[in-house]
Amino acid sequence: MKLEGVKVLDLSLFLPGPMLTLMMADHGADVIKVEPAGEGEPSRHIGYVKNGASVWFRNTHRGKRSIQLDLKSEDGKALFWALAKEADVVVEAFRPGVVDRLGVGYEAVRAVNPGIVYCSISAFGQDGPNRDRPAHDLAVEALAGVIALNEGQDGKPASPHMPVADALASLTALSGVLMALLRRQTTGVGDYLDVAMLDSLLAWTPNVTGKIFATGEPHTPKHERSWGGSAMFQLYECADGQWIALGGSEVKFARNLLDSLGRLDLLPYAELQPGPGQYPLRDFYRETFRTRTRAEWETWFEGKDVCFAPVRNLKEGFEDPAVAARGMLAFDAEGNEVVGTPIRFREEPGVVDPAIPELDADRGQITKHGWALPRST
Template identity: 75%
Template sequence: MKLDGVKVLDLSLFLPGPMLTLMMADHGADVIKIEPVGEGEPSRHIGLSTNGQTVWFRNTHRGKRSVQLDLKSAQGQAAFWTLAKEADVLVEAFRPGVVDRLGVGYEAVKAVNPGIVYCSISAFGQTGPYRDRPAHDLAVEALAGLVALNEGQDGKPAMPGLMAADALASLTALSGVLMALYRRTQTGLGDHLDVAMLDSLMAWTPNATGPVFAQDRANVPKAERSWGGAAMFNLYECRDGRWIVLGGSEVKFAAALLEALGRSDLLDHARQPPGPGQEPLRVFFRETFITRTQAEWEAWFEGRDICFAPVRTLKEAFADPAVAARGMIWRDAAGNAVVGTPLLFRQEPGRPDPKAPGLDEHAGQVWRTLS
């Protein structure tokens, strides 16, 4: 597999770091999860469980090895340094300054292992005025302006449906780690990667920054393309209380839809910029889609070249045969559902290991290997 032979120490907790190292483990990396003494990784105890493990933990730690270490003790420190000297990658997600106080910061590790790729993930980065501010995903999304963009039809911000700050920080970190590993093949030297959740969110706003950069004003979400200003990029309620979306605002899709509905006379509204000029078209769609059930509209749209989708629950999404066909859901030996890997290589495909480790399960194995 692509990452065979790469050794990773994962000191991170919760979601961004563990997802980064999960993707590496799926493609051959040997990931040793360094868990705090006591209850270990917090996600072992958060949310629903099946067969003695939480779904969250199983889907972020399968295929890894678990070792508990107390980095404040002499014994824990000695064990850490034994591992760090042979590692290729180290991932940590403490608040800035914590690893230095523990004596395991980048400079200390680099001194004994110059090739280490040391990845620090935090809410606001290792520098800057927010450096020491505590935050999880929601607070970071709020400070990034994204919660305000997630405005409901009542004009009030709504809770985000995805931990976007966690997700984008994880993917940013994965990209940086792989870049640093590639560069190391040329220089022999590692690097320190400083990934901030806030930075990772801000980097993904090009489609939203028009009003900010061009007109020095705040967004008006319901008047803009991505959040309801475009009739062909919008949510519509059906007769049974369920919803559908139109998800492509290109004029060709509007022309195909309006012709099929017998209202080509409304096409000029689809050519208007997002906002009030498209309101007559939005009204027509609201009045039209409320006349049939979601299932009836699914059948009606079948075979038509129009961007359409039913609004599903997550349960319905994972039950879709298309998701299974892409390998995005499978079962471990005990029958537990496990999310697959989205990285599909033709050569050397990933081979995700469905088994998640017990707490400190691999301590003996790891120490025997290093002795």
């Protein structure tokens, strides 16, 4: 696998860091999860449990080894240093400054391991005026202005459906870590990576910053293409209270749909800029889609060149045979659901190891052998 032989020491908790190291583990990296004293990784105890383990923990920590360290103790630090001297990557997600106060920050690790790639993930980065401000995903999205874009039918902001600040920070960190490992092959020297959730979120706004950068004015979400201003990029309720989505605002899709509905006379509305000018077409769709159930519309749309989809719940999404066909849902020997890896190589594909470590389960092996015996042996 692509990352075979890469040794990762993961001090992070919750979601961004663990997802980063999960993707590395899926592709061959040996990941040792350093869990804090007490109850260990918080996600072991959060949310729904199946067969004795948190579903969240199972799908962020499978395929890793676990050791519990108190980094404030001499014994804990001694074992950390034994591992850090041989590691390729260290990932941490404490508040800025914590690892330095503990004596295990980048400068200290680099002094004994110049090749280390050290990644810090935080809400707002290691510098700047918000450096010490506490925040999880929701607060970061709110400060970035993204929550305000998630405006519901009632005109009020709604809580986000996915932790996109967490997710984008994780993917940004993965990209940076891999860049640094690639560069190290030439220089022999590692680097320090400062990833902020806010930075990662704002970096993914090029397609929605047009109005604020061009006019200096904030958006009115319901008038914008992505959030309700386009009749062809919109959610519509069906006769049974279920919903469907039209997800392609190109005029060709509107032409195909309106032709099938016998209303090509409405096509000029689809050619207008998103906003109030398209509302007559949106109103027509609202009336039309209320005349049949979601299932009936699914049948009706078959074979038509229109960006259409039923609005499913997450359970329905995972039950789609296409998800299993792509390897994004599998089951372990006990029947626990395991989410697959999205990074698909033709050669050396990733391998999803469904096993999860018990808290501190690998202490004896790691204490005795260090990195010598990876979990896969």
